[in-house]
Amino acid sequence: MLKKLLLSVAILLLLLNDASIHQVKSSEDYIELDVKPVAIVYSPRASQISVVDAHYALLAVQYCLLLAGTPYVVLSEERLCATNLSRYSCLIFPSARWLNLSEGFIDKLGRWVISGGALISFGIPVAEREGSLVYSDEWIKFYSEIFGSLHVSFRTGRSFYVRAGSHMITRDFAEKIEIEDKNYDYLILDPASNASILLRSNVGDVLAAASKYGYGRVVLLTLQASNSLFQKTNFLLRSIQWGVFGEHTPIGLNLACGRVIWMLNVDADWSADRIATGRALRLLLKESEETCFPFSWALITGNYSEFKSHIDWMFLKELFEASIDAGVEFTSHTVHHPIWAKVTSEEKILSELRQSYRDIAENLTEVKGFQIPDGMFPIEHYSLVKEAGYKYLIQTFADPFLRMVGVQPLGEGSIFTFWRSTKSDFYYFDYSKSSPKEALKIEKENFNRFYALGHSAPYILLWHDYSLINETRLKVFLEVLRYEYAGRFDVSPMTAGEFIRRFEAWRSIRLKVSYTLGGVNVHVDVSDVPQKYLQYTSCMCLRVDGDHIGYVEFMNRAYPLFSDDCVILPELSHGVYEFKIRYGEPRIPHIIHVTSCRILSAAIEDENIFLNTSRIWDNRARICVPKGFNVYVNDTRISLKTCGNTLIGYVTFKAVEIPREEAGAYEYLKGFLIGLLVIFLLAVLILLVKRRY
DSSP states (O other): OHHHHHHHHHHHHHHHHOTTSOOEEEOSSOEEEEEOOEEEEEOHHHHHHOHHHHHHHHHHHHHHHHHHTOOEEEEEHHHHHHSOGGGOSEEEETTGGGOOOOHHHHHHHHHHHHTTOEEEEESOOEEEETTEEEEOHHHHHHHHHHHSSEEEEEEEOSOEEEEEOSSGGGTTOOSOEEEOOSEEEEEEEOTTOOOEEEEEETTSOEEEEEEEETTEEEEEESSOTTSTHHHHSSHHHHHHHHHHHTTSOOEEEESSSSSEEEEEEEEETTTTOHHHHHHHHHHHHHHHHHHTOOOEEEEOOSOOTTOOSOOOHHHHHHHHHHHHHHTOEEEEOOSSOOOGGGOOOHHHHHHHHHHHHHHHHHHTOOOOEEEOOSSOOOGGGHHHHHHTTOSEEEEOOBTTBOOOEEEEEOSSSEEEEEEOSSOOHIIIIIISOOOHHHHHHHHHHHHHHHHHHOSSEEEEEEEEHHHHTSHHHHHHHHHHHIIIIITOSSEEEOOHHHHHHHHHHHTTOEEEEEEETTEEEEEEEOTTSOGGGGGGGTTOEEEESSSOEEEEEETTEEOOBBOSSEEEOOOOOSSEEEEEEEESSOOSOOBOEEOSOEEEEEEEETTEEEEEEEOSSSSEEEEEEETTOEEEETTEEOOEEEETTEEEEEEESSOOOOOOOOOOHHHHHHHHHHHHHHHHHHHHHHHHHHHHO
């Protein structure tokens, strides 16, 4: 009782001293929530212990923050200790075991949580004592204040699975999920603790707990964020939503308005075969123009495999330039497609990266991305990628770690990193020798998991140029394209380059949410978005996680861009904009999905929707509306075709003519010889006829 009284007094004193920390204001009519950024705390010590685990943990957390639609920053321990915590709504420790934070900071952290902050910690920090690592007494004391008397123990065994307790965080957790760990730490809580048990192992051990503390909320786990359990569940997403929004409906800002952001990357391993790679690029370009999706094309600029020559820039120039006009992003796939296990010299790695960068920049276009060949690129060498001039890299897939995207801190600066979400054509057909039917089954099952996840989940698919001109593999690809994008009305295609630009805009946007009877008002503040990224606010979406949208006003006028769970943003200039969202069945004409473009204005008149748009990346855009409405784009009514209960139309911002295939020297010689043979045979036939008659 005394403890609770002291806590109440502490809360009162804190609020009197610094009312700005508490981010929720309320009255009888509304509740207002200032959605501040989340801070992820990066531990250099964790990278020293295991660079892979630390990297996986950091990017897994960022992936879930993108799903939650909550902008964030990545802070080092040093920056965290010096920062004002009231700037953030939530702190996340992905690898808490190795944090090195002072006792003074722990006191500051406690005051911040009491006053309304949220903490999600994967593990409890350890300290060295007499040559051994033990849990820090200061941190055990800190968590005991929150959860009641707390201790940590250790379990080892052969096979474990977890079950979830009843809580908002675990509302869509499967009945039980196996964990790969053969040993783990677990929490021992006082029986009188008011903590909610989130996860227990099959032998009853507590692996995760949650508790309110003053105005704040804390989630404590004994597992690291790199654990595959968090790749298979929504646990981390729901923890973030609970930490930021508590019991209120979560409102997120996603980078696009679809359930999935679909990114197609092509490795042009046959870049030196100008006929074959050109044929593959033309085929994909034709498909993308018909179906409306951009893609990236990763070039090998030197000789590779059985090819003795380099890429023929002059021969492919017209095709490459038409591809750029169509929205294709060209990226690096190195000069010689090296096997990284055999390249140990940093000098040689840097030479590959720099030469490829120069080759593409000098012969074609600026290059931002490095698409890694031959499996996993050593994380220790990420700094070399940045040093060579690249803005991002795309890693291989690391099943089951498929939900990993985000900023990786380096010694100086950082680099954005994507991990592929699925297997590739090479894996299906060359490595595992799958049949087309088996490959399709595996690919569809994997995509379904991301589609079910929703929240604009990034999904990165890899194919190769040589598989696009193989009849059997092409059929598989076209079926994958239809299943994952073309046959759906809520998937947003995008290149990694556009994703990065959207991220740069998104990370500077701030939301303020007011919950009212029957709806929510959202103020979107884009005052701090850099000018060059403002256009990428277009087609972002405000996602309402849990209620059905029926009506939207934008700046006090009826607004027609919304679906069941999201409001599609127009392009915003510097300033603050209000969206009034009301729940229920739709009562006005509306567009449910738009692929990436600049939406400059949107209005409604009777059953007609009027859009003013222009190009942002792809040269075309796809618009999806429910039946019964007409759509005018730039004062022209667009043609809509029926697909089930949805109408689909396309807008072309710039028509692109795909250059016809040019025959190579061999083809010319072959045609010439065939012509000579035909002439010879005709001459012989004529002579025979003359002799006979």
